[in-house]
Amino acid sequence: MKGTDSTIYRKRIQPLPGDGSVPFLSGWRWIHTPGHTPGHVSLFRDHDRVLIAGDAFTTVKQESALAVLDQEKEVHGPPAYFTTDWTAAKESVRRLEALHPSVVITGHGLPLRGEKLAGELGRLAHDFDHLAVPPEGRYVPEHPQL
Template sequence: MTYGSDYKPIPAISFTSGEGVEILSDLYCYNVQIVNICLVGSRERNDFILVDAGMPGSANEIISITEKRFGSSSRPKAIILTHGHFDHVGAILELVSHWQVPVYAHKLELPFLTGKMSYPEPDPSVEGGIVAKLSSLFPNEPINLGVHIHPLPDDGSIPKMEGFRWIHTPGHTPGHVSLFRDADRTLIVGDAFVTVKQESLYSVITQEQQISGPPRYFTPDWKASWESVKKLESLRPSVAVTGHGLPMVGEALANNLSMLANDFGRIAVPDYGKYVNQIYKH
């Protein structure tokens, strides 16, 4: 297993870094610098899944918070990746080596997780803020998980994660998925939409809550992204845990997600950038 040669710690942090939120009895969201991971499962049964794998260099922190919640030497049954960008797989190799558990992702994401293909380059020219301008410094080369990565089943089920199904939500990446539990309408979004303006350094640091589309500097397909948001809005989720920003619930979620789905071109799509086609602004 290998990371790309450009993988390195990123000196970015928010006020909520190192903080966790128990959203439901079996859903815990923890912030690693600027990105969220999720621990899904029962504390009583020590039976859980890790969703996404944090920032580069964060493996010890993730292991520590996992053991704090589920007990010493605990380990997840599997790791589910919403997608393979560096801030969602930053500690994956160390975690797999430590826990010896399988990793699952959408089949269209596998080239980026088996060393075969790099994502489109980030766009520092995109409309946004300082974070967008610095995005050319972010790791972009593929990692290689070798035999440890597996495709999610085509039927929408998620191995070892009973009650949830995966939903293909491309745009931010080709194989991006969100995870949904129909019984209580719980949604783990990944970066299909976020609740912080991720391009703005001020918003990233303060975590000021604001529903937004996927991070602009790493999103090459805005048409697909809009369709993905519409798909998620149609589920009428009761709670949404996003890859960036604080969880959103209830009426605030319903109102904001409806607004985003209906007015995505104005709210989410940047006015300019190398991946922007102005037809998607309308």
């Protein structure tokens, strides 16, 4: 097994361009959305306002086994069990909400669009601390120094 400093990784994994463009995906741009992880990014296509949010927020309550099985579409914060910086996560959700996405695809849950997306994402951005941040946990209230 090769280590992470192997040339095989350097050939396939490259840093994203500083201008926000996404190589090989014309019309898409990347947005730094830390919080769930320090290097987390989301992808956005301006012409139709499609957002690939990754784990910046989800469309299922990932901490609930019943919700995961049911897959009812509803906006929630990033997965609480591994979100390392809640302050950054809140700012990332606000940044994404300001894009007014028409449809979102997240790392957990089903795609969501329209008024339900706009209303629920707006509520999450406005009341993130109450709706998303758990009352206690490994990374509450401090985030790790990486």
